Amino acid sequence: MYGWIWRHLPGNVWVRALISLLLVLAVIYVLFQYVFPWAEPLLPFNDVTVDNQ
Amino acid sequence: MAATADDTAEHTDASDPSPAPGGRRPGRIAKTVSVFGELLITAGVLLALFVVYSLWWTNVIADRKADKRADKVRDHWAQTTDSGPGALDTKDGIGFLHVPSMKNGAVLVEKGTGTDVLNDGVAGYYLDPAKATLPTTGKDGNFTLAAHRDGHGAKFHNIDKVRTGDPIVFETRDNWYVYKVYSILPETSKYNVKVLSAVPKESGKTKPGHYITLTTCTPVYTSEYRYVVWGELVRVQKVDSKRTPPAELQS
Numbered sequence: 001m002y003g004w005i006w007r008h009l010p011g012n013v014w015v016r017a018l019i020s021l022l023l024v025l026a027v028i029y030v031l032f033q034y035v036f037p038w039a040e041p042l043l044p045f046n047d048v049t050v051d052n053q
Numbered sequence: 054m055a056a057t058a059d060d061t062a063e064h065t066d067a068s069d070p071s072p073a074p075g076g077r078r079p080g081r082i083a084k085t086v087s088v089f090g091e092l093l094i095t096a097g098v099l100l101a102l103f104v105v106y107s108l109w110w111t112n113v114i115a116d117r118k119a120d121k122r123a124d125k126v127r128d129h130w131a132q133t134t135d136s137g138p139g140a141l142d143t144k145d146g147i148g149f150l151h152v153p154s155m156k157n158g159a160v161l162v163e164k165g166t167g168t169d170v171l172n173d174g175v176a177g178y179y180l181d182p183a184k185a186t187l188p189t190t191g192k193d194g195n196f197t198l199a200a201h202r203d204g205h206g207a208k209f210h211n212i213d214k215v216r217t218g219d220p221i222v223f224e225t226r227d228n229w230y231v232y233k234v235y236s237i238l239p240e241t242s243k244y245n246v247k248v249l250s251a252v253p254k255e256s257g258k259t260k261p262g263h264y265i266t267l268t269t270c271t272p273v274y275t276s277e278y279r280y281v282v283w284g285e286l287v288r289v290q291k292v293d294s295k296r297t298p299p300a301e302l303q304s
Contacts, residue, residue, distance in 0.1 A: 001091045028102065036106045041168055045107065047276040048209070048269045049166045049199045050246050051182055 107204045108274075115174030115206035122146055122173065123161045130226040147187065148225040150176050150198065151302055152267075155211040159224070166199045174206025176267075183249040188223060188230045188286065193261040196223070197249045202269045202280075209269035212280050213239070220301035221265055221284045227292050229299045232265045232284035240271060240278045248281045256283040 005023075009016040040046065079087075125145045149159040163170050166177040178185040179197040186194025200208040215234055223230040236256035241248060245255075249266060252258055263286035271280035290299045 001088050003087075031099075031102060032106055032110055036103055039103075040107065040111075044276050045274065046168075046201060046204060046270070047243065048171065048201055048279075049179070050241075050243055050248060050268055050279050 111172070111204040112174075112206055115172060115201075115204075117174075119161050119174030119206055122163075122175070123149070123159065126161065133226075146175065147178075147189070148223055151222040151224060151298075152215060152219070153302060153304065154215045154219040155209065156214070157208055157211065160200065160208045162198065162223070171199065171201055172205045174201075174208065176200035176208055179249055182246045183251075185249075186251065188263065188265075188289075189225055189228075193263060194251045195249060195253060196263075196265040197268070198266065199268045202271065203274055209267060209280075210273070212267065212269050212282060213271075215267075215282050220287075221267070221282075222299060222302055223265070224292075229290040229292060231287045231290060231299055231301055232263075233287045234282055234284045236283040238281040238283075241281060243270075243276070243279050245279065248279075248283075253283055255281075258283075258285075262286070 006016060006020070009019050011019070122145050126148075129145065146161045146163045148162050150162050151159055161175040163173070163175045163177050165180050170177045176198045177200070178187065179199065183195075183197065185197040186192055188196050200206070202209055202212070215237065217234050217237060219234045221232040221234060223232070238248065238255060241255075247253070248255060248268065251264075252261055253264060253266060256264075258264065265284040265286070267282040267284075269280050270276040271278050
């Protein structure tokens, strides 16, 4: 999977490493900005109030 | 490093998981196992990132927002000088909660306990299932509050450090409401809404009075149970021109 991505990146090893790093950062950004805020309320870690539901 | 075509080709080969001699590609099973392994590693990294997100990043975001709002409330207080009714600014927050034993500074108090409110790094007063009685009304009742234990500012993280007899001070524009902790319930069901009653019987009280209730989740990092701290109003101190904090906050 990751080998496949690596082989399909253009340029030499340094260019590929740089692109890989950018890809990783992009993925982390999407996770922190969109995926985790969406997933968090669905997980039972952070309910602090008492209620009768 | 030379960036020749040969160099690139070499690296391409080297990065192949298991280049079999004689140019033979790895078998289907070997490929499946390798993809499965990569998926497991990915899942592990994802979970680790989620922990980083919930225990660190949400605090960064929430504290930033809460600081901004707190400044707004202080500015608002400084600007309005009339002390008539309706001077209470409920949009940005109604005041600040100081619990010295929690060592978390001044926590902004806002209306409501929905995640949209609490995720901004504040403490919220209950509207549902039982509406909190604000101390500013002067009526008997229970000033019920909730805040996050972890992440999103983690304003009640150190609630387990609060002991009976510790002060809880609520600061508004005009007054310092000084409460004293008299009862603690370290673990209760999340459905136990009776802890929010105007007269919280579980705390040992039977008569109406001016109470304060702090709720958050317990044990840390989970929301299995609720942790409850009760306090009773000791005195109300007028805010002076220098906003000198009451004796309980000076140490």
